[in-house]
Amino acid sequence: MRQNKAVIGSAVGFIGVMIIILLIAKPSALIFGIQRAGLYAAIALPMALVLGIVHIVNLAHGEMMMIAAYLTYSICVAFGLDPLVAMVPTAVIMFFVGMLLFRFTIRYALKAPELNQLILTFGLAMVLSQGINLLATSQPRKLSVDYVTSSATIGNVSFGTYDFIFLAVAVIFLTGLMLFLKKTRLGKAAMAVGQNPVGAQFVGINVISTYTIIFAIASAMLGIMGAFFITKMSIFPTVGGAYTMKSFCLVAMAGIGNLPMVLLSSLVLGISESAVQSIPGGTGWSPLVFFGLIIAVILFRSYAKTAGVK
Amino acid sequence: MKKTLNRTFLIIGVLLLAAPLFMGPYAQSVARSVLMYLMLAISWNMLVSSGQLSFGIAGFFGLGGYASTLAIVYLGMPPILSLVFAFILVGAAAWLLGLVALRLRGMYFAISTLALAEIFRVIIHNWHGFTGGPNGKLLPKLIFDGASVPTYLLMAVLAAGTIAFSMWFRRSKFHFAVTSIRDNEIAAMSTGINIYKTLLMVFAVTSAVQGLVGASFANMYGFVTPESSFNMNYTLLPLAMTLLGGLYTTWGPVLGAVLLGIVGEYLKLYIPYGHLIVYGIIIVLVILFMPNGIVGLSGKLLNGFEARKKGEVQL
Numbered sequence: 294m295r296q297n298k299a300v301i302g303s304a305v306g307f308i309g310v311m312i313i314i315l316l317i318a319k320p321s322a323l324i325f326g327i328q329r330a331g332l333y334a335a336i337a338l339p340m341a342l343v344l345g346i347v348h349i350v351n352l353a354h355g356e357m358m359m360i361a362a363y364l365t366y367s368i369c370v371a372f373g374l375d376p377l378v379a380m381v382p383t384a385v386i387m388f389f390v391g392m393l394l395f396r397f398t399i400r401y402a403l404k405a406p407e408l409n410q411l412i413l414t415f416g417l418a419m420v421l422s423q424g425i426n427l428l429a430t431s432q433p434r435k436l437s438v439d440y441v442t443s444s445a446t447i448g449n450v451s452f453g454t455y456d457f458i459f460l461a462v463a464v465i466f467l468t469g470l471m472l473f474l475k476k477t478r479l480g481k482a483a484m485a486v487g488q489n490p491v492g493a494q495f496v497g498i499n500v501i502s503t504y505t506i507i508f509a510i511a512s513a514m515l516g517i518m519g520a521f522f523i524t525k526m527s528i529f530p531t532v533g534g535a536y537t538m539k540s541f542c543l544v545a546m547a548g549i550g551n552l553p554m555v556l557l558s559s560l561v562l563g564i565s566e567s568a569v570q571s572i573p574g575g576t577g578w579s580p581l582v583f584f585g586l587i588i589a590v591i592l593f594r595s596y597a598k599t600a601g602v603k
Numbered sequence: 604m605k606k607t608l609n610r611t612f613l614i615i616g617v618l619l620l621a622a623p624l625f626m627g628p629y630a631q632s633v634a635r636s637v638l639m640y641l642m643l644a645i646s647w648n649m650l651v652s653s654g655q656l657s658f659g660i661a662g663f664f665g666l667g668g669y670a671s672t673l674a675i676v677y678l679g680m681p682p683i684l685s686l687v688f689a690f691i692l693v694g695a696a697a698w699l700l701g702l703v704a705l706r707l708r709g710m711y712f713a714i715s716t717l718a719l720a721e722i723f724r725v726i727i728h729n730w731h732g733f734t735g736g737p738n739g740k741l742l743p744k745l746i747f748d749g750a751s752v753p754t755y756l757l758m759a760v761l762a763a764g765t766i767a768f769s770m771w772f773r774r775s776k777f778h779f780a781v782t783s784i785r786d787n788e789i790a791a792m793s794t795g796i797n798i799y800k801t802l803l804m805v806f807a808v809t810s811a812v813q814g815l816v817g818a819s820f821a822n823m824y825g826f827v828t829p830e831s832s833f834n835m836n837y838t839l840l841p842l843a844m845t846l847l848g849g850l851y852t853t854w855g856p857v858l859g860a861v862l863l864g865i866v867g868e869y870l871k872l873y874i875p876y877g878h879l880i881v882y883g884i885i886i887v888l889v890i891l892f893m894p895n896g897i898v899g900l901s902g903k904l905l906n907g908f909e910a911r912k913k914g915e916v917q918l
Binding site: 398408409413416417418419420423426428430538542577578580581585587588592 | 658704707709710714717719879883886890894
C-alpha cells in the first residue's frame with residue numbers, strides 16, 4: 294500500500310512538473326499531450342479489465358481495435374453512415390467476435406503455462422493483422438469527417454477541440470466499468486473471479502462464462518474505440534501493434550487490477566511523449582522515449598515486487 | 604530407439620544439406636533462406652528451453668545485419684570477419700541488455716524484448732549520419748561476389764554448426780540447469796544453480812547467433828534498411844517453425860524450418876500479400892491442439908510402438 298502511494302505521488306509530481314514546464318514553454322504541446330493521454334487510456338482500459346479479471350495478456354489487443362476500425366470503415370462505406378453511428382453495430386459485432394475468440398481459442402490456454410498464452414495471443418495478433426492485410430491490402434485508409442477539424446483558441450494558442458472526445462470516452466469507460474464492477478451482480482461476480490477463481494467457483498459462480506462475458510465486454514469497448522479511432526487517424530493492418538505495447542505499459546504502470554490509475558499513467562505517457570515531440574527534431578525519437586518508459590516502469594514494478602516478497 | 608532416431612535424422616540432414624548443391628541457383632537460394640530461419644528457430648528454441656519467451660529475434664537479427672554492414676562500410680572489414688564482428692557485438696549487446704531485462708520474468712520479459720527490438724529500429728531509423736536513416740546502407744559488394752555455391756556452403760556450415768551446438772547444448776550441464784529453471788526456479792536455485800548467470804549466458808549466446816544470421820543475410824543481399832532488417836517476419840516465422848516442429852528439441856526447429864520454409868516459398872508466389880497469415884494460424888493451432896509439435900507427436904507414437912512390442916499395453 295505504501296508503495297502504491299509512492300507511485301501515485303511520483304506520478305502526480307511528474308505530471309505537475311511537466312505541466313508547469315510545458316505551460317511556460319509550449320502550451321499547445323500540453324493540450325496535445327492531454328488529448329493523447331485520453332486516447333491511450335481509452336484503449337488501455339479494456340486491457341486492464343481483461344488482465345485484472347481473466348489474467349491473460351492479450352497480445353492481440355491492438356489488433357482487435359484495428360479490426361473494429363476496419364469494421365467501422367466498411368460499414369460507413371457500405372451504408373454511408375457516420376462513424377459515430379456505425380459505432381453501435383461495430384460494438385455489437387465486436388462483442389460477439391470477442392466471445393468467439395475466447396470460447397474457441399483463449400479458453401483452452403487458461404490452464405496452460407503463461408508462455409503458451411503469450412504465444413497464442415501473439416499468433417492471434419498475427420492472424421488478425423495479416424488477415425486484414427490479405428482482405429484489404431496494406432494501403433492506409435481514412436474516413437474524412439468534417440466535425441473533427443473544429444478548433445478553439447485560448448490566448449494565442451489554438452488547438453483542435455474534437456480530440457478531447459478521447460478523454461471523455463476514457464472517463465466514461467472508467468466510471469462505467471467502476472459502476473459495473475461495484476454495483477451489478479455480474480460485476481461483483483467478475484471481481485470475485487478475478488481475485489480467486491477457485492473460491493468463486495465454490496460459491497457457485499460460473500468462472501468460464503464470467504471470463505467470456507468480461508472478455509466480450511472488453512472487445513465491445515475496443516469496438517467503440519475503433520470507431521472513434523477512425524474518425525481521426527488513418528488505419529492500416531499493423532496500426533494496432535504499437536497500441537498493444539502502449540496499453541500493456543500503461544496497465545503495468547498502473548498496477549494490474551487498478552483501473553483508475555490507468556488514467557494517471559496515461560497522462561504521464563501522453564504528456565512526456567508530446568513534450569519530446571515539441572523539441573525540434575524530436576518527432577522521430579518520441580517512440581524511443583515511450584519504449585524507454587515501458588522498460589523503466591516494468592523494471593521498477595518488478596524490483597518493487599521482488600523486494601516486497603523478501 | 605532415441606539413438607537410431609537421432610542418427611536417421613543426422614543422415615537425412617546431411618543429404619538434405621548437400622542436395623541443393625546439385626540443383627541450381629534457385630534451389631540454393633530457397634535453401635539458404637530455409638537455413639537462415641532454421642538457425643533463428645534453433646536459437647530461439649534454446650532460450651525458450653529456459654522458460655524465457657523472447658519476441659526480440661528481429662531486433663538482434665537487424666542489429667547483426669547493421670553491425671556487419673557498417674563494419675564493412677566504415678572499417679573496410681573483410682566480409683567473413685564482419686560476420687564474426689557482428690556475432691561478438693550482438694552477443695555483447697545482448698549480455699548488457701540481459702543484465703537488466705533478465706531480472707524480469709514471463710510477460711514482462713516477453714514485452715521488454717518486443718520493446719527492445721523496436722528500440723533498435725527507432726535508433727537506427729533516426730541516426731541518419733551513421734546508419735543511413737530510413738534509406739539504409741548498401742554494401743560495396745556481396746559476399747563471395749554473389750557466387751551462389753560458396754554462399755550456400757557458408758550458410759550450410761553455419762547451420763550445421765548451430766545444429767551441432769544445439770545438440771551439444773542438450774547434453775551439457777547447461778541443458779539440465781536451463782530445464783530446471785523452466786520447471787521450477789526455486790527448486791533450481793536450491794540445487795545450487797546460479798539462475799541469473801545461466802540465463803544471461805544463454806540469452807547472450809542465442810542472441811549472438813541471431814545477430815550472425817542477420818549479418819550473413821545482409822551480406823547475401825547487399826543492403827540493410829530499418830524496415831527490412833527489423834521486419835516482424837524474423838520473429839514470427841522462427842516461432843511458427845519451432846512450434847510446428849516441436850518445442851524444447853533440436854530436431855523440432857529443424858523439421859519445422861525445412862517444412863515451413865519450403866511451403867512458405869510457394870505461399871509467397873501464390874499469395875504475395877498476407878501469406879504470413881498461414882504462420883499465425885499454424886501458431887494458434889499448434890498451441891491449442893499439438894503443444895509438443897511434430898517431433899513430440901512422433902515421439903509419443905514411437906514410444907507407443909515400443910511398448911506394444913514389449914507386450915505392455917498402453918493407451
